[in-house]
Amino acid sequence: MVVRCHALVPELLDREFLLSIAASKDEKAMRASLTQTPYGPYVEPLPQDARAMDYERAFYELFFHRLERIIRVASDEMAPFLKAYFPLRYEVMNLKRVLRGKYTDASEEEIRSLLLPLPPQFIESYDPLIEAKGVEEAVMALEGTIYKPLIDQLEAFRELEAFWILELALSKVCFDAACDAIEEAPKRVSGFLRGFISLDRSVENILLLESIRMALHGRQIPAEYVEGLIGYTPLCPRRIGDELLRGRSLGEIVDSLKPPLPGILLPAVEGDYALVRTNLKRHLLEMAEDESRKRRFDVSYVLWFLLRCEAEVLDLTRIAWGLDQGLRPERFRRYLILTPGS
Amino acid sequence: MSSISGVRPTRAFLIEMKRRIRFVERGCEFLKLKRDHLAKELTESLNALRGQRRILNEKLAEVYEALREAYISLGPLEVVSQAKSVRKETDVDVLPMSVMGVLYPYLRVKRRPVIDVELDVSLAKVARLLLELFDQLINLAMFEARTERIADELGKTNRKVNALENIVIPSYRRIVKYIEDKLEEEALDDLVRTKLIGGVLTRRRP
Numbered sequence: 379m380v381v382r383c384h385a386l387v388p389e390l391l392d393r394e395f396l397l398s399i400a401a402s403k404d405e406k407a408m409r410a411s412l413t414q415t416p417y418g419p420y421v422e423p424l425p426q427d428a429r430a431m432d433y434e435r436a437f438y439e440l441f442f443h444r445l446e447r448i449i450r451v452a453s454d455e456m457a458p459f460l461k462a463y464f465p466l467r468y469e470v471m472n473l474k475r476v477l478r479g480k481y482t483d484a485s486e487e488e489i490r491s492l493l494l495p496l497p498p499q500f501i502e503s504y505d506p507l508i509e510a511k512g513v514e515e516a517v518m519a520l521e522g523t524i525y526k527p528l529i530d531q532l533e534a535f536r537e538l539e540a541f542w543i544l545e546l547a548l549s550k551v552c553f554d555a556a557c558d559a560i561e562e563a564p565k566r567v568s569g570f571l572r573g574f575i576s577l578d579r580s581v582e583n584i585l586l587l588e589s590i591r592m593a594l595h596g597r598q599i600p601a602e603y604v605e606g607l608i609g610y611t612p613l614c615p616r617r618i619g620d621e622l623l624r625g626r627s628l629g630e631i632v633d634s635l636k637p638p639l640p641g642i643l644l645p646a647v648e649g650d651y652a653l654v655r656t657n658l659k660r661h662l663l664e665m666a667e668d669e670s671r672k673r674r675f676d677v678s679y680v681l682w683f684l685l686r687c688e689a690e691v692l693d694l695t696r697i698a699w700g701l702d703q704g705l706r707p708e709r710f711r712r713y714l715i716l717t718p719g720s
Numbered sequence: 721m722s723s724i725s726g727v728r729p730t731r732a733f734l735i736e737m738k739r740r741i742r743f744v745e746r747g748c749e750f751l752k753l754k755r756d757h758l759a760k761e762l763t764e765s766l767n768a769l770r771g772q773r774r775i776l777n778e779k780l781a782e783v784y785e786a787l788r789e790a791y792i793s794l795g796p797l798e799v800v801s802q803a804k805s806v807r808k809e810t811d812v813d814v815l816p817m818s819v820m821g822v823l824y825p826y827l828r829v830k831r832r833p834v835i836d837v838e839l840d841v842s843l844a845k846v847a848r849l850l851l852e853l854f855d856q857l858i859n860l861a862m863f864e865a866r867t868e869r870i871a872d873e874l875g876k877t878n879r880k881v882n883a884l885e886n887i888v889i890p891s892y893r894r895i896v897k898y899i900e901d902k903l904e905e906e907a908l909d910d911l912v913r914t915k916l917i918g919g920v921l922t923r924r925r926p
Contacts, residue, residue: 431796471798478805492801541805589841592848651842652793695795713792
């Protein structure tokens, strides 16, 4: 697995290349540059008038292909973590999109058009969910899979008429699976993985709680509905969640957190949540890179490689969207993960 | 002179035409009053509209910035998916209102969109900023429709006034003049005829 990652590293796009793509005149110029890269076979079949969404799907196709090649040869002790952190996370994203579609009575084509090109991982097929008559029937179709905890939330969903309960439950499934997988990971890496997941989840938790606070201001949702659905971590314990929901300012909360959270979350105080996610991805990548330097032939290198591939896809998607909107590169360059300081 | 063809040069028709001219002139005066009032309304509306638009454009630029961040943060597919998940959509009643007989739509908001926790924090920020502008956007849409209708009506009224002042009234006046000339001519003919007959009768009288 590690050797395969080393062999695939030359395929990665470098910082200068990404910057040159970001400075392209338009998407056509970006596409011409990408034809010389491993993304070529994925972007070439796209129609001439392809939009950012089409490019996003094409970029993810290569990423999922790489992911599949790595996970296929992953050792038994590492495969659960890699599967829980990557394919499961993306499958959860797709499931959220399917359930949102069901919630708003979107057509089957509309739902399928918004899915990432990831084959089903922990379910047999998306079809029964997409073809279901409503949210409840779709959730019931998850019986017998790792998404079973969603069925327990149907009552709360009905009672509060709140779809977000199901979204929170799905995110929690993802977090729990990653935590369980860390338990199975070898001791030499479990500490690093725990810190890694804790940081990732903590930042997402703060953003999630901020979103709940923004949406619920003035309205009271019984605490028990939210409590079990947020995967608190040592970096972001329940106390922080309670304080945020009680109305303590985000600035004060961020100041009270342990490093490196304040550095990552600082832009959120100004309302720039996109930069928070860029900072988080950069930090996670750096964490994996530092760890992989210590052990060049260990799982941390695999994690670094997959994070690097993911960051590349995120950056390319941001560039494609920026070019689609006719934005000057300086308007979106600072949000690129792989080109810090540019 | 085509307006004169087919005109019956009779005294009754002359009286009728004069009555019509008075009526049309009165109508024209009313239309001028309406035109002046609409012009005043339009000027006021345009000034207000310009101010509102400028303020709203600045605020919408702020919303666009937030939307840009959301797209960058989540990617286009996720933004579209989340945006479509807002089920509690806007519902408005469109009622007719009138100014100087000009109908324009009045929007009464029956249901405002409700943004729930379904949205990611970056999209929730966009939604919150847009909700703050919701009333202003509705007002602006209403005001724009009102201004457009007033401008349309002003154009129509202006054309009507011009048509009455430059075509209808002058053509009626020409008809009146033509009938008066004809009647005068006929009166002169009658006079000459009467004189001639009178002369013949006088000569025949023994």
